[in-house]
Amino acid sequence: xxxxxxxxxxxxxxxxxxxxxxxSGVTTAALKGYSILKQGGSALDAVEEAVTSMEDDPHFNAGxxxxxxxxxxVEMDAIIMDGKNLASGAVSxxxxxxxxxxxxxxxMEKTEHMLLTDHGAKLFAKAxxxxxxxxxxxxxxxxxxxxxxxxEPDSNPQEFKKDPGTVGAVAIDxxxxxxxxxxxxxxxxxxxxxxGDSACIGSGGYADNHVGATSTTGHGESMMKVVLARLILYxxxxxxxxxxxxxxxxxxxKTRVGGLGGVIVVSNSGDxxxxxxxxxxxxxxxxxxxxxxxxxxxxxxxxxxx
Amino acid sequence: xxxxxxxxxxxxxxxxxxxxxxxSGVTTAALKGYSILKQGGSALDAVEEAVTSMEDDPHFNAGxxxxxxxxxxVEMDAIIMDGKNLASGAVSxxxxxxxxxxxxxxxMEKTEHMLLTDHGAKLFAKAxxxxxxxxxxxxxxxxxxxxxxxxEPDSNPQEFKKDPGTVGAVAIDxxxxxxxxxxxxxxxxxxxxxxGDSACIGSGGYADNHVGATSTTGHGESMMKVVLARLILYxxxxxxxxxxxxxxxxxxxKTRVGGLGGVIVVSNSGDxxxxxxxxxxxxxxxxxxxxxxxxxxxxxxxxxxx
Numbered sequence: 001x002x003x004x005x006x007x008x009x010x011x012x013x014x015x016x017x018x019x020x021x022x023x024s025g026v027t028t029a030a031l032k033g034y035s036i037l038k039q040g041g042s043a044l045d046a047v048e049e050a051v052t053s054m055e056d057d058p059h060f061n062a063g064x065x066x067x068x069x070x071x072x073x074v075e076m077d078a079i080i081m082d083g084k085n086l087a088s089g090a091v092s093x094x095x096x097x098x099x100x101x102x103x104x105x106x107x108m109e110k111t112e113h114m115l116l117t118d119h120g121a122k123l124f125a126k127a128x129x130x131x132x133x134x135x136x137x138x139x140x141x142x143x144x145x146x147x148x149x150x151x152e153p154d155s156n157p158q159e160f161k162k163d164p165g166t167v168g169a170v171a172i173d174x175x176x177x178x179x180x181x182x183x184x185x186x187x188x189x190x191x192x193x194x195x196g197d198s199a200c201i202g203s204g205g206y207a208d209n210h211v212g213a214t215s216t217t218g219h220g221e222s223m224m225k226v227v228l229a230r231l232i233l234y235x236x237x238x239x240x241x242x243x244x245x246x247x248x249x250x251x252x253x254k255t256r257v258g259g260l261g262g263v264i265v266v267s268n269s270g271d272x273x274x275x276x277x278x279x280x281x282x283x284x285x286x287x288x289x290x291x292x293x294x295x296x297x298x299x300x301x302x303x304x305x306x
Numbered sequence: 307x308x309x310x311x312x313x314x315x316x317x318x319x320x321x322x323x324x325x326x327x328x329x330s331g332v333t334t335a336a337l338k339g340y341s342i343l344k345q346g347g348s349a350l351d352a353v354e355e356a357v358t359s360m361e362d363d364p365h366f367n368a369g370x371x372x373x374x375x376x377x378x379x380v381e382m383d384a385i386i387m388d389g390k391n392l393a394s395g396a397v398s399x400x401x402x403x404x405x406x407x408x409x410x411x412x413x414m415e416k417t418e419h420m421l422l423t424d425h426g427a428k429l430f431a432k433a434x435x436x437x438x439x440x441x442x443x444x445x446x447x448x449x450x451x452x453x454x455x456x457x458e459p460d461s462n463p464q465e466f467k468k469d470p471g472t473v474g475a476v477a478i479d480x481x482x483x484x485x486x487x488x489x490x491x492x493x494x495x496x497x498x499x500x501x502g503d504s505a506c507i508g509s510g511g512y513a514d515n516h517v518g519a520t521s522t523t524g525h526g527e528s529m530m531k532v533v534l535a536r537l538i539l540y541x542x543x544x545x546x547x548x549x550x551x552x553x554x555x556x557x558x559x560k561t562r563v564g565g566l567g568g569v570i571v572v573s574n575s576g577d578x579x580x581x582x583x584x585x586x587x588x589x590x591x592x593x594x595x596x597x598x599x600x601x602x603x604x605x606x607x608x609x610x611x612x
Contacts, residue, residue: 075426085563086531086532086562086563087531088530088531092398092421092423092501093423093424093425093426111497111500112527113496113497113500113501113502113527114502114526114527114530114531115398115500115501115502115506115530116497116499116500116501117398117399117423117424117499117501118399118423118424118425118426118499119399119424119425119498119499120381120399120424120497120498120499120500121499122499123497123498123499124497124499190419191417191419191422191426191429191430192425192426192429193422193423193424193425193426193427193428193429193430194417194419194421194422194426195398195419195421195422195423196419196420196421200421200506200507200508201506201508201509201530201531201533202506202507202508202509202530202533202536203507203508206533220420221418221419221420224394224420224421224507224508225392225393225394225420225507226392227507227508227512227533227536230508230533230536230537231536234540256392257391257392
């Protein structure tokens, strides 16, 4: 099997002055993940590496650069899933760690559980030797500005929901194993303790070697209502291509619950899709040593990976 | 539409001396929920009432009677879902409240979110005026005994996993709306902050007026791996009856990830099923003023509701 990786940096509205940073961030992440796949690494390692790269990049709403909750804090959710055995690990409402996706993988590999939350996740991180960092290290000036702006009495509560949320990656390795990973700071000015789709298996991501893998982004509560990731794979089980399955599921989410979002998909035969019902979604993919990426509908840049 | 309610009190092993209490608890819960439906109440109110009844009953692993985590504390998960609009509310890892299912409903109705966890859920409960109770009030002598027994060096870590987990209810009201509710104390001696299927939409429950509603019980991590509740409704969308869909999904969970469990299902035409791959599951249903209930495979007691 030829390896493939697809990543997204969030569906929503990307401001003009941040477009180049988003393009650069997703292509870097896709290339890092692809490099692992080319060396014979696993899909699981590739998606973890790609998501870690975007968690560390302040352009994205995950890890450093996460949006802030109502109290001005960063609280993050993340999930990783192995399509071979449906094993998965996730964390919700975690603070003061640099890479929630790495902690999610430790949950998968070092516990009998699949999701650890808040205080318990903190205890687990400590037991695993994951360093605690000051919460401020995850907060960018921009996140703080948007947070305080949303507290103003005349702010439009719907407006901030358009901020791109979530980063994610899906991959298939040369052994035909698929995996997905998703990580997010959630919704700007969310209630303390709000958990979104990204910690919730089937909503924020799903991976199954029998079908493929997907990672989702957009309005978390809408994606949870339709269990978006699992829905996409159902459609593929019924014979749809990744793009058809993605469009069908996104359209259903829009008509049934009024929610917008975006998804990346890879099938177990290596077909892929990056689709969104929002105005923009930053995405990138590498397949056959060819990098493709874009932000707007119809925008596809192609270049060779040497 | 004639109203129907189905409830479960957990799939797993029910000790002989607790069988009568389990039968009594599920029939009481089903009758309470049915009474609401007969008076023209909503499916949502009926499932909340039935689950509240079992949370208050120390025979079940939810609310009072919950099993204890590794630190000897009660941490609970719950979810409620409205099939009309796919709205849902859930809480995870909550402590010191009597009825997590009621808090889950408040999340659904009073916030723009779907899942609040741990510390944030506590703040929300306080803001909603939900009384905090001493954690000890939720702990029974039996829960404490089993917890300390599992800490002994020669305890069998697999043994306690057979304890029945989770209570749940599904219903259809006379307007044809379906709903589900699920509540649990989780796994005995679980890690602090472990969240199971019961807080996770699509795994612990799902309700959609276009298809039906289901609530699940059993080994939480296995149910999450296959997104069990959504899988059952997916099979029904493909034309299976509730019983066929339940058996197909439970069999898939057993063969694919080695997990056992049980489910209750009601279709949007009022057909129902209570199926399990464990040795036992306490369940009860009321339809056409007829109460049915049982614990073992093939055990069905029938009586008229006057």
